[in-house]
Amino acid sequence: MPSEFDLIRRHFAHLTRHSVLGVGDDCAIVAPRQGYELLVSTDMLVAGTHFFADTDAEALGWKTAAVNLSDIAAMGGEPRWIALALALPQADEDWVAAFANGFSTCCAHFNVDWIGGDTTRGPLNLCATVFGEVPTKQAICRNGARPGDDIWVSGQPGLAALGLWHLKNRIVLCEPALQRCLAALHRPQPRIALGKALRRSASAMLDISDGLAGDLRHILTASNVGAELDEAALPLTTLHAAGASRAQSLQCLLSGGDDYELLFTAPPELRTQITQLASAALPLTRIGRITPNLGLVMLDLNGQAQPLAARGFDHFSA
Amino acid sequence: MPSEFDLIRRHFAHLTRHSVLGVGDDCAIVAPRQGYELLVSTDMLVAGTHFFADTDAEALGWKTAAVNLSDIAAMGGEPRWIALALALPQADEDWVAAFANGFSTCCAHFNVDWIGGDTTRGPLNLCATVFGEVPTKQAICRNGARPGDDIWVSGQPGLAALGLWHLKNRIVLCEPALQRCLAALHRPQPRIALGKALRRSASAMLDISDGLAGDLRHILTASNVGAELDEAALPLTTLHAAGASRAQSLQCLLSGGDDYELLFTAPPELRTQITQLASAALPLTRIGRITPNLGLVMLDLNGQAQPLAARGFDHFSA
Numbered sequence: 356m357p358s359e360f361d362l363i364r365r366h367f368a369h370l371t372r373h374s375v376l377g378v379g380d381d382c383a384i385v386a387p388r389q390g391y392e393l394l395v396s397t398d399m400l401v402a403g404t405h406f407f408a409d410t411d412a413e414a415l416g417w418k419t420a421a422v423n424l425s426d427i428a429a430m431g432g433e434p435r436w437i438a439l440a441l442a443l444p445q446a447d448e449d450w451v452a453a454f455a456n457g458f459s460t461c462c463a464h465f466n467v468d469w470i471g472g473d474t475t476r477g478p479l480n481l482c483a484t485v486f487g488e489v490p491t492k493q494a495i496c497r498n499g500a501r502p503g504d505d506i507w508v509s510g511q512p513g514l515a516a517l518g519l520w521h522l523k524n525r526i527v528l529c530e531p532a533l534q535r536c537l538a539a540l541h542r543p544q545p546r547i548a549l550g551k552a553l554r555r556s557a558s559a560m561l562d563i564s565d566g567l568a569g570d571l572r573h574i575l576t577a578s579n580v581g582a583e584l585d586e587a588a589l590p591l592t593t594l595h596a597a598g599a600s601r602a603q604s605l606q607c608l609l610s611g612g613d614d615y616e617l618l619f620t621a622p623p624e625l626r627t628q629i630t631q632l633a634s635a636a637l638p639l640t641r642i643g644r645i646t647p648n649l650g651l652v653m654l655d656l657n658g659q660a661q662p663l664a665a666r667g668f669d670h671f672s673a
Numbered sequence: 674m675p676s677e678f679d680l681i682r683r684h685f686a687h688l689t690r691h692s693v694l695g696v697g698d699d700c701a702i703v704a705p706r707q708g709y710e711l712l713v714s715t716d717m718l719v720a721g722t723h724f725f726a727d728t729d730a731e732a733l734g735w736k737t738a739a740v741n742l743s744d745i746a747a748m749g750g751e752p753r754w755i756a757l758a759l760a761l762p763q764a765d766e767d768w769v770a771a772f773a774n775g776f777s778t779c780c781a782h783f784n785v786d787w788i789g790g791d792t793t794r795g796p797l798n799l800c801a802t803v804f805g806e807v808p809t810k811q812a813i814c815r816n817g818a819r820p821g822d823d824i825w826v827s828g829q830p831g832l833a834a835l836g837l838w839h840l841k842n843r844i845v846l847c848e849p850a851l852q853r854c855l856a857a858l859h860r861p862q863p864r865i866a867l868g869k870a871l872r873r874s875a876s877a878m879l880d881i882s883d884g885l886a887g888d889l890r891h892i893l894t895a896s897n898v899g900a901e902l903d904e905a906a907l908p909l910t911t912l913h914a915a916g917a918s919r920a921q922s923l924q925c926l927l928s929g930g931d932d933y934e935l936l937f938t939a940p941p942e943l944r945t946q947i948t949q950l951a952s953a954a955l956p957l958t959r960i961g962r963i964t965p966n967l968g969l970v971m972l973d974l975n976g977q978a979q980p981l982a983a984r985g986f987d988h989f990s991a
Contacts, residue, residue: 381714381744381745381747381748381815381879381880382712382713382714382744382745382747382748382750382805382812383712383713383714384710384711384712384713384748384807384812385710385711385713386710386711386809387705387711389707392702392703392704393702393703393704393705393711394700394701394702395700395701395702395703395754395756395788395789395802395804396699396700396701396756396789397756397757397758397789397790397791397800397802398758398791399758399759399760399791399793399795399798399800401760401793401794401795401796401798402795403795404760404793404794404795405793426699426700427699427700429699429700430699430700430702432700436713438713438714438715438802439715440715440716440717440800440802441717442717442719442722442798470713471713471714471715472715473715473716473717473800475717475719475722475723476719476722477717477719477720477721477722477796477798478719478795478796478798480717480719480760480795480796480798480800482715482717482758482791482798482800484713484715484756484758484802486713487700489702491704494700494702497699561699562699
């Protein structure tokens with residue numbers, strides 16, 4: 356059986372492009388650029404909690420990198436370096452090779468150097484820490500939303516949840532919707548270009564990992580404001596078209612996790628500017644507004660304010 | 674049961690002293706100083722592999738931080754920030770409070786800001802990523818050892834292994850040696866001041882996590898050199914005094930992991946300078962020399978070269 360050092364050397368010691376020293380010493384060495392601040396985020400993915408233990412290793416590798424990069428995107432940063440620690444139940448060479456391939460493909464795609472990590476024996480656990488750069492004082496935090504700001508969301512949140520429902524036999528999806536939902540679940544795309552483009556316009560931003568409604572509450576709490584969502588404005592068409600009922604579509608959109616789309620706020624006078632950032636591949640939808648009154652309500656199709664009960668997925672009280 | 678967000682807020686959201694933004698957003702923000710490079714290291718600790726599941730939570734918190742800080746010390750850096758991700762089998766408030774107390778005590782002691790992390794449900798797993806600073810081009814790597822260099826070690830390696838043997842009933846230690854060995858095992862001290870002081874003198878350095886002989890081999894491989902250890906020079910007295918036989922002492926010293934003492938090489942002309950860095954609390958012992966011939970041998974008490982079979986602990990082939 357190969358030693359952990361061999362496994363690391365063979366699959367994890369890739370060339371780095373913008374690092375002083377990569378894998379193989381006590382630490383990696385990087386030199387952040389002058390005039391930039393460093394963004395740091397850690398995510399831990401656990402078999403059984405965040406993914407099925409039999410999930411395709413290559414897809415899991417991609418996702419482990421992607422969800423971390425998404426945190427950098429969510430602050431308007433540019434991801435630059437990533438470290439990965441993983442615990443494996445056994446030294447399964449094929450699994451490690453496929454996982455490493457998915458992980459490094461995602462890193463290379465977004466020009467991120469894989470600078471090191473740790474491999475150990477234990478129940479399957481993947482912990483990545485990503486470092487990004489953002490020009491000093493230009494990071495987009497959660498606490499900048501102001502009453503009157505529009506609320507925007509990128510892409511089609513809810514697809515990943517719909518894909519998960521299919522895998523759990525709660526719904527039956529047909530092609531081509533099935534492939535699209537499974538791609539959203541297994542190969543999320545961190546919205547890095549969009550995040551960077553929003554640096555001077557978004558007042559608050561995050562990525563949707565636990566569900567649109569629950570994650571929006573994080574912005575509201577941090578900014579000490581409330582929000583109204585317009586049911587009529589919510590992007591439900593694609594979920595509908597995939598075969599979900601209206602109620603199912605609403606649930607996936609508002610409470611489904613794992614989408615990694617960007618949710619952000621911006622002053623109304625920037626609407627034209629923001630609309631120009633949208634594309635066919637990545638639409639941007641204005642779904643509501645920030646209010647001075649605390650709390651989160653949805654204006655239903657009759658214009659009546661309904662309290663929004665849906666909330667994000669929470670590992671410890673779910 | 675409190676949510677993971679509540680747990681994080683209550684115990685992990687400490688004040689930061691030299692960070693732009695700490696826990697609570699998608700990323701933490703730090704501003705590395707100009708003229709410094711950034712050192713990054715990740716360590717994952719798994720119950721059953723690295724510690725007993727019933728290990729005292731406060732001590733485990735200390736050790737989780739300390740072993741990471743030690744990687745920064747091992748390159749001559751100054752630890753500045755740390756992120757922690759942890760998987761917990763259940764939301765045990767008392768355990769989290771004690772663990773967080775140990776972790777933050779160690780961080781505060783070494784002036785390290787705890788800037789964020791992730792908490793999730795899963796088999797107990799602790800993954801910390803630490804960031805340190807070192808003046809540009811002054812990091813001490815593993816690949817700088819040159820033939821003729823002395824080999825030095827700090828403190829008393831082997832104590833942690835002896836403490837572990839006691840807990841596993843392989844030996845019976847008496848006070849006060851028992852306390853000292855258990856302290857080495859449970860409350861390792863990262864040698865940060867020593868690491869910094871060695872910036873301009875050590876040619877190669879690492880911290881002993883897997884055993885002196887095995888870790889020395891990492892320096893030899895990276896530097897493409899060999900080494901001779903002098904059996905007569907090895908610091909065995911304290912291990913002897915604790916009740917270990919000569920053979921046991923040698924085994925603990927050469928193969929015992931978890932010590933986090935510094936092992937380094939330096940040119941002979943710097944002996945006086947290095948000796949001045951030693952203290953009663955932290956002696957420095959010169960234990961051998963780097964050779965042009967590859968391989969690691971020990972000169973026994975008769976001056977005969979013996980190949981050194983002992984090797985470091987390796988999670989996947991042990």
